[in-house]
Every structure is written in structure tokens, then in C-alpha cells.
Amino acid sequence: MIETNSRIGVITLLVILLIYVFKKTSIKLFVLLISLLVVIGFLSIKFDYLGTKFKKIISPDGQVSIERVERWREIVYAFKEKDSLWLGVGSGDARLVYRRAYYNGGFDLALKKNYNAHNQFLEFFVCNGLLGLIVYIFVLFLFIKLTKLQEGALHFFVIITMFSLSESFLGRSQGVMVFSFFYSFFMLFFKPINHLKHAE
Structure with missing residues (x-):
């Protein structure tokens, strides 16, 4: 269900990771989560499709639509x-x-x-x-x-x-x-x- 070109898939993955980190409260897991966020951010910019989908939510003048x-x-x-x-x-x-x-x-x-x-x-x-x-x-x-x-x-x-x-x-x-x-x-x-x- 979690597809790489799906905004909700990425958001769901992040929510599950946050739940897991808060349950375990470990520094290693926190570092892992930050690393994963950096990788997802890089992939969004590099492959542009997901980045473009996120950009559609916020207009250049800052309006959320x-x-x-x-x-x-x-x-x-x-x-x-x-x-x-x-x-x-x-x-x-x-x-x-x-x-x-x-x-x-x-x-x-x-x-x-x-x-x-x-x-x-x-x-x-x-x-x-x-x-x-x-x-x-x-x-x-x-x-x-x-x-x-x-x-x-x-x-x-x-x-x-x-x-x-x-x-x-x-x-x-x-x-x-x-x-x-x-x-x-x-x-x-x-x-x-x-x-x-x-x-x-």
C-alpha cells in the first residue's frame, strides 16, 4: 500500500516511525529516523514527482489548498x-x-x-x-x-x-x-x- 509516489504513503511511514521511536525512546532510533527523513527529502528533490505533489498543496504565496x-x-x-x-x-x-x-x-x-x-x-x-x-x-x-x-x-x-x-x-x-x-x-x-x- 505504501507506494514511493504516494504522499499518504510517505506520511504514514513517518507517523509509524514516530510512534515506534516514541515507544522505544532510543538515541539510535532517533538518529535513524532523522537519516530516513533526509533520504526521503533527497529522493523527493531528486525524483521530483513526489516533491511536485507536495508543492501542489502550498501555493507560492503560502496558501494551503x-x-x-x-x-x-x-x-x-x-x-x-x-x-x-x-x-x-x-x-x-x-x-x-x-x-x-x-x-x-x-x-x-x-x-x-x-x-x-x-x-x-x-x-x-x-x-x-x-x-x-x-x-x-x-x-x-x-x-x-x-x-x-x-x-x-x-x-x-x-x-x-x-x-x-x-x-x-x-x-x-x-x-x-x-x-x-x-x-x-x-x-x-x-x-x-x-x-x-x-x-x-
Whole structure:
């Protein structure tokens, strides 16, 4: 999921490293993190693609503008205007909502390239309504409750949450496979620990 040309992939990697460093609080790890930040910064400048993506967020006059947030607002507005709030429009008709939103908002590139919502929470809301969104949030809270975000479960949760905020990864088979495998793995891995604690 963490691609070298993805801003959220780099940001997620840094967040996980910071969590790891704060848990371990070691000077070696701190030096390693700083070195990694320098390497990522160098690669961003050298290969320019990632650097260009980050530069799009901040204009030359210092204004922060994230086009995705503007697109999300337009999608919510277009959805609320005509569609079922509780059950959504279904995954087949979601593209029509996005196209309507991109057309109304003047997002020509998004319209031309037929972009999805680029937000898993919003994707569930449009496709499955409030009911689908509540179910997805419940699945995430269930994961927190049963794993108590121990060890690798915390890292997985950070990755899933951050990617859910900027990608619609469960619309692809690879995303479903990775999510299903690791979600099940961590739930089963920490289940015996939880049972032992209850037994005591």
C-alpha cells in the first residue's frame, strides 16, 4: 500500500516511525529516523514527482489548498442533493455522483480521469449511505477493542486509518485482500491474549 509516489504513503511511514521511536525512546532510533527523513527529502528533490505533489498543496504565496478536500465537499453536496442518505446509491452508481460533483465543481482533471472519492469513509457513505459508513467505523472500533492496538496492530490501524482518509483502497481487489488478511490476522493473533486476561 505504501507506494514511493504516494504522499499518504510517505506520511504514514513517518507517523509509524514516530510512534515506534516514541515507544522505544532510543538515541539510535532517533538518529535513524532523522537519516530516513533526509533520504526521503533527497529522493523527493531528486525524483521530483513526489516533491511536485507536495508543492501542489502550498501555493507560492503560502496558501494551503488541498484539492481533494474541495472535491469531497462537492461530492457530499451532490450526494445530499439527490440521493438516499441512509442506503446510498450502490457502488455502480457512485461514479455518476462523482462525475456530477466534479462537473459542478469544475474539477476537469478528476472528471476526465474518472476519479473515485479518494476517501474510504466518503466512498462508503456514497455507496452504502450512513448505514455503510457506520458499519465501517464499527469494524475499525471493534479492531481497537479486541486488539487493544498492541504491537503490529497499532501500525496496521494507523496505515488503514490514514489510507482511509485519502484513498478508496477497498474498491480494489488488492486493497480488500490486504485489509482482510491483516485484519483477520491481528484479530486472531490477539484473541488468545484477551481470553487469558479475562480468565485471570
